[in-house]
Amino acid sequence: METLQHNITARKELEGLGVYKPGKPIEEVQRELGLNRIIKLASNENPLGYSLVAKDAIMSEMEKLAFYPEGTAPVLAEKLAEQLEVSPEQIIIGNGSDELLRLLTRSYIRSGDEAIMADVTFPRYETNVKIEGGNPIMVPLLDGVHDLEGMLAAITDQTRMIFVCNPNNPTGTIVGKMELKSFINQVPDHILLVIDEAYFEYVTEDDYLNTVPLVQSHPNLIVLRTFSKIYGLAALRIGYGVMHPDFVKELMKVKEPFNTNRMAQAAAAASLEDSNFIEKCKRENDEGRQYISTEIEKMGLSCFPSQGNFVMVKLNQSGDAVFQALLHKGIIVRSGSVLGLPETIRVSVGTKEENEAFIQAFREVVE
Ligand SMILES: Cc1ncc(COP(=O)(O)O)c(C=O)c1O
Known part of the structure; x- marks a missing residue:
């Protein structure tokens, strides 16, 4: 269908602003790459769900x-x-x-x-x-x-x-x-x-x-x-x-x-009533965060010391390249280039199995 022209412009403050780019959704990666198993560690979500x-x-x-x-x-x-x-x-x-x-x-x-x-x-x-x-x-x-x-x-x-x-x-x-x-x-x-x-x-x-x-x-x-x-x-x-x-x-x-x-x-x-669930999430996240950082260090790389539910890994190469290579292995992370630190990736802490799958894929990609 042909789009009609008009001469109505938005407020000048919107010029040059981009649309927020969230982490890539699982469904989109499934469509694009036809992979069965996809792990999303891109948006700092809770892998244990909710109470x-x-x-x-x-x-x-x-x-x-x-x-x-x-x-x-x-x-x-x-x-x-x-x-x-x-x-x-x-x-x-x-x-x-x-x-x-x-x-x-x-x-x-x-x-x-x-x-x-x-x-x-x-x-x-x-x-x-x-x-x-x-x-x-x-x-x-x-x-x-x-x-x-x-x-x-x-x-x-x-x-x-x-x-x-x-x-x-x-x-x-x-x-x-x-x-x-x-x-x-x-x-x-x-x-x-x-x-x-x-x-x-x-x-x-x-x-x-x-x-x-x-x-x-x-x-x-x-x-x-x-x-x-x-x-x-x-x-x-x-x-x-x-x-x-x-x-x-x-x-x-x-x-x-x-x-x-x-x-x-x-x-x-x-x-707010379910403090047990929060304690469990906090404990498992701490374990996951430590596991990811330790494994990354064993590979001769380092991470910023994180207190969140994600870890930012410092690479010696482009975050985009590592992001793409991980994507082809069914793991969605965020490339640091969209976050302002191009030679990094940010990985959200997942379940134990997801963290292990990430580390294995990451090792294959960087080594
Ligand atoms: C630092 C920070 N602030 C705010 C938000 C927005 O969170 P929400 O709008 O889901 O409460 C996020 C989401 O990732 C965040 O990382």
């Missing part, structure tokens, strides 16, 4: 799909507030933490404002800031770790927001407790400091700051977390932010009225 308690909650909500959900997910917000020892007014529930990032930039970034972030980090910070006409200020990582001193030095009169991803995606690194505390204390209080803790529950290292209690003493501090990772609810799209109640009020004006669905709200609330 059975959540499954029951989802099933009972299915009966009520004809009815809109509660717009602010008050039951979940109350439960989180209790667990986190904050007030429910300090919590906003989002359609994934992705939505909360967008609500924050939509509500607070004005044209020309600067937002400081690491280079490289989760790409949605940069995209959302650009959509609002803001200027992302990228501060290079120091050996895979946020350069907090460098980020402080990048503050200008135009700085409106700072993003710290801790653990950082894609390197998996964390910043030290004292260092982050001192950073939080030094960021001027007219700048919004957003700490993205999507991988918080996977951290086993002691030198990791629990930032939520600091929201009470630092009104400019915002902490984001998600049910997509350790809780295994990525497809339901649900995450949360902890912040000063004034910010929650503003973001509520901007969010869609029914931004999270019934099943997501119920599943997330139920998941």
